[in-house]
Amino acid sequence: MVVLYACGTSQPARRNVLSRTSPPANQKPANPDNNRNPNQTTFTKPEQITTRKPPEERPVVNTKVERREEPETDNTTAANTSAGYRSPAFYRNITDSIQRVAAKPSYYKITENLFKEMAVVPNPKNPAVNSQWYTTVNFDARKPNFVILHHTAQTSAEQTLFTFSVSRTSVSAHFVVGRDGVTYQMLNEYMRAWHAGRSKWGSITDMNSCSIGIEIDNNGTEPFSDAQISSLIKLLGYLKDKFGIPQANFIGHSDIAPVRKNDPSKYFPWKRLADAGFGYWYDSTNLAEPPADFNALLALRVIGYDITTPASAIQSFKLHFIQNDSSPMLTDYDKKVLYNVYRKY
Numbered sequence: 001m002v003v004l005y006a007c008g009t010s011q012p013a014r015r016n017v018l019s020r021t022s023p024p025a026n027q028k029p030a031n032p033d034n035n036r037n038p039n040q041t042t043f044t045k046p047e048q049i050t051t052r053k054p055p056e057e058r059p060v061v062n063t064k065v066e067r068r069e070e071p072e073t074d075n076t077t078a079a080n081t082s083a084g085y086r087s088p089a090f091y092r093n094i095t096d097s098i099q100r101v102a103a104k105p106s107y108y109k110i111t112e113n114l115f116k117e118m119a120v121v122p123n124p125k126n127p128a129v130n131s132q133w134y135t136t137v138n139f140d141a142r143k144p145n146f147v148i149l150h151h152t153a154q155t156s157a158e159q160t161l162f163t164f165s166v167s168r169t170s171v172s173a174h175f176v177v178g179r180d181g182v183t184y185q186m187l188n189e190y191m192r193a194w195h196a197g198r199s200k201w202g203s204i205t206d207m208n209s210c211s212i213g214i215e216i217d218n219n220g221t222e223p224f225s226d227a228q229i230s231s232l233i234k235l236l237g238y239l240k241d242k243f244g245i246p247q248a249n250f251i252g253h254s255d256i257a258p259v260r261k262n263d264p265s266k267y268f269p270w271k272r273l274a275d276a277g278f279g280y281w282y283d284s285t286n287l288a289e290p291p292a293d294f295n296a297l298l299a300l301r302v303i304g305y306d307i308t309t310p311a312s313a314i315q316s317f318k319l320h321f322i323q324n325d326s327s328p329m330l331t332d333y334d335k336k337v338l339y340n341v342y343r344k345y
């Protein structure tokens with residue numbers, strides 16, 4: 001049985017994530033119609049603007065596919081396209097159909113509700129506000145300040161597009177970068193994707209709220225293609241400029257979830273990214289000896305790692321910076337690298 005699973009899971013999935021019937025309660029968008037005060041203002045839904053050529057018409061498939069854990073080999077979608085079962089073409093076809101039937105209408109409905117909720121002041125549920133309403137005119141939207149990189153642990157970009165197009169998976173990302181360098185945007189950067197999960201960096205415990213998630217199509221056991229990394233660097237440059245994201249804040253899922261995640265894998269070219277200005281890499285020449293009282297765990301903490309489980313924090317650091325050794329021990333060389341990286345923060 002093929003199982004759709006979250007990226008870079010360290011431990012085998014216990015169950016098919018598609019079996020979930022709804023997002024966790026704390027991740028559901030609140031219903032803005034509740035407790036609305038008629039004196040409060042709301043935004044109306046803006047015109048949808050698209051410069052993209054609409055997808056070519058494809059046959060509408062039975063939407064029951066969204067409720068299945070295992071689409072069957074003999075369903076009409078596969079038959080209509082002559083696509084091999086679970087081939088990229090198979091996933092592309094059902095994803096396109098789901099997008100037209102359910103995903104895009106849902107996207108617009110969710111954004112509309114969020115716009116309404118964000119426009120409501122004062123918040124009727126806030127017991128501390130007891131005066132009449134005065135509004136400011138000096139504001140804009142909160143911006144992402146981190147980029148979290150993932151590998152999909154799936155076999156094609158199309159499979160990932162499908163995974164993020166159905167609600168039962170409760171996972172998403174802003175961008176998916178294919179092996180061939182084709183880059184898909186699935187969510188506006190100002191919206192909160194569900195890619196980081198339970199994670200921590202420094203003192204930040206809600207990484208989804210402050211980051212952009214990028215899924216890189218890779219099964220976790222193979223090198224990343226040059227076309228893919230070139231496209232990724234182009235995307236990172238755009239995001240860095242648009243949101244003023246500091247170089248240090250381009251990090252991996254395994255960095256922020258040391259116990260749970262191991263993506264992107266040891267094959268990920270972090271040095272190439274650092275050379276382009278995204279994330280840090282150590283100075284490969286003239287690595288200085290750390291001082292005698294150097295505390296490696298505190299250095300990891302300064303960089304941002306959650307050191308609650310020290311061995312996992314060390315393994316995440318080594319997956320990122322040493323890459324060819326996954327042991328939870330720091331060699332003398334590893335400590336030199338850590339000392340060098342730590343001083344950049």
Ligand SMILES: [Zn+2]
Binds near residue numbers: 006007195253261
């Ligand atoms: Zn991930």
